[in-house]
Amino acid sequence: MYKKLVLATLAILAIVYGSYAQEYKNEFGFKSDNDAYLWHGQDRYYTNGLFVYFRRAMSLPKNEALSIEKATYEISIGQKMYNPISGYRPDPATHDRPFAGYLYGGFKVGLFHKDESVVKIGLDVGTVGPNALGKEAQDLLHSIVGFYKVQGWDYQIANDFAVNANAQYTKLLHRSSDNKVDFTLDSYANLGTTYNGVGIGVVFRAGDINQLFNAAHYNGTISNGSKTEKLTKREFYFYVKPQLNYVAYDATVQGSLLYDTYSPVTFGIKPLVFSQTLGFNYSSPRFTIDYSLIFLSKEIKSTAKAHQYGSISMYYRFN
Numbered sequence: 001m002y003k004k005l006v007l008a009t010l011a012i013l014a015i016v017y018g019s020y021a022q023e024y025k026n027e028f029g030f031k032s033d034n035d036a037y038l039w040h041g042q043d044r045y046y047t048n049g050l051f052v053y054f055r056r057a058m059s060l061p062k063n064e065a066l067s068i069e070k071a072t073y074e075i076s077i078g079q080k081m082y083n084p085i086s087g088y089r090p091d092p093a094t095h096d097r098p099f100a101g102y103l104y105g106g107f108k109v110g111l112f113h114k115d116e117s118v119v120k121i122g123l124d125v126g127t128v129g130p131n132a133l134g135k136e137a138q139d140l141l142h143s144i145v146g147f148y149k150v151q152g153w154d155y156q157i158a159n160d161f162a163v164n165a166n167a168q169y170t171k172l173l174h175r176s177s178d179n180k181v182d183f184t185l186d187s188y189a190n191l192g193t194t195y196n197g198v199g200i201g202v203v204f205r206a207g208d209i210n211q212l213f214n215a216a217h218y219n220g221t222i223s224n225g226s227k228t229e230k231l232t233k234r235e236f237y238f239y240v241k242p243q244l245n246y247v248a249y250d251a252t253v254q255g256s257l258l259y260d261t262y263s264p265v266t267f268g269i270k271p272l273v274f275s276q277t278l279g280f281n282y283s284s285p286r287f288t289i290d291y292s293l294i295f296l297s298k299e300i301k302s303t304a305k306a307h308q309y310g311s312i313s314m315y316y317r318f319n
Contacts, residue, residue: 022319023223024285027055029315033080037310038293044085045097045299045307048141051078053315057224067113069213070223074108074122081134082252085304087142089152096304098265099156100252101134102194103127108166112213112220114228116172124166128194128251129159155264160256164192172212173202179231181206186241193258194251201243201275208232216283216290222317234284239292241277253300268301279311288315 033049035042058071082100089095104126111119126132135153142150168188175182184203190196205217213220214230217239247269255263279292290313298306 022285023226024317025057025222025224025319027053027219027222027315027317029053029288029313031311031313033309033311035307035309037291037312038308042308043083043087043147045082045304046080046309047083047087048081048138049078050137051076055219055222057222057226059224062225067115068111069114069228070112070220070226072110072112072219072222074106074110074219076106076108076124077104078106078124079103079132079134079137080252081138083138083150083152087138087150087152088148092152092155092265095152095155095265096302097267097300098253098255098263099134099153100128101130101132101137101156102162102252103132103134104162104164110219112218114213116212118168118170118212118218118220120168122166124162124164124192124194126162127159128162128256129157131159157252157255157266158261158263160193160251160259160261162192162194162251164190164194166190170212170218179209182209184212186243193256196248196250196257197246199243199245199275201241204240205237206239207237208235209237210235216281216288216315221283221285221288221315234282236282237280239277239279239281241275241279243275243277245273245275247271247273247299267304270297270299270301273297273299286317288313288317290314 031051035047053074053076055072055074080102084095084097104124106122106124108120108122138150171185173183173185182205186203187200189198210231212218216235249257250269251257253267253269255266274297276295277292281290292311294309296307
């Protein structure tokens, strides 16, 4: 009995110690976007998004002159759903935004540099239109949570092949001497058949934060032989991100970019969109949970209003 107790105690200590001391090479998790997370009954425009991710830290050559602290790759599957000001719009004359679905699979590589700059380059391939199963997903979601019956998807954006390249560049601007506050330049570019545009913003973080190459905010918590110790074992911080976006094309609003396919309802887009993100992030060596609210200025040349939605992310790291 005593021997079993000792072995059980040692096993528990090993698990606890491992969760603090061990580096984890893999990360799996999801992100869910929904305007219901604002908790006031809104169900319009970008109404739901669900994304599943697997990330792995790659091994780097042992070269002190190498400027890269770590490198990762990411595999993802995602779906976005859009509808007018309500999901119940059987009359297309009342649509202020098209019904649209977007379904894709993606691959991305991230390079985290020692100078706390981050470069990520990815490619997404999928479909826009009925093949994206937006109607089916929204019907299922509404039936599960007991929402109203959806009508109007008969007038959704037509089927179109979707391929998009994306790039992100991030660079630390300033961090306080006590490592509790920092400001980061954050920019992106999208080019393809679905989304075309660029954006630039500044991320402000305050609390227990890590370097960008170790930060949960930039999916840098996994590593494979990382040389630099983290500033903190557990991150817990508040963040704000004002961002200016230039939108050149959005197939979920305007229809196909390359082909003369007929979509019953389309609109023009506002080229300049301002977004403001407010959020909290908690990350232990094993887990990350993030909650944020995103506020967007008017995006569409119609009677559509400005839009807001919430986002929840949860990730688990392992070897």
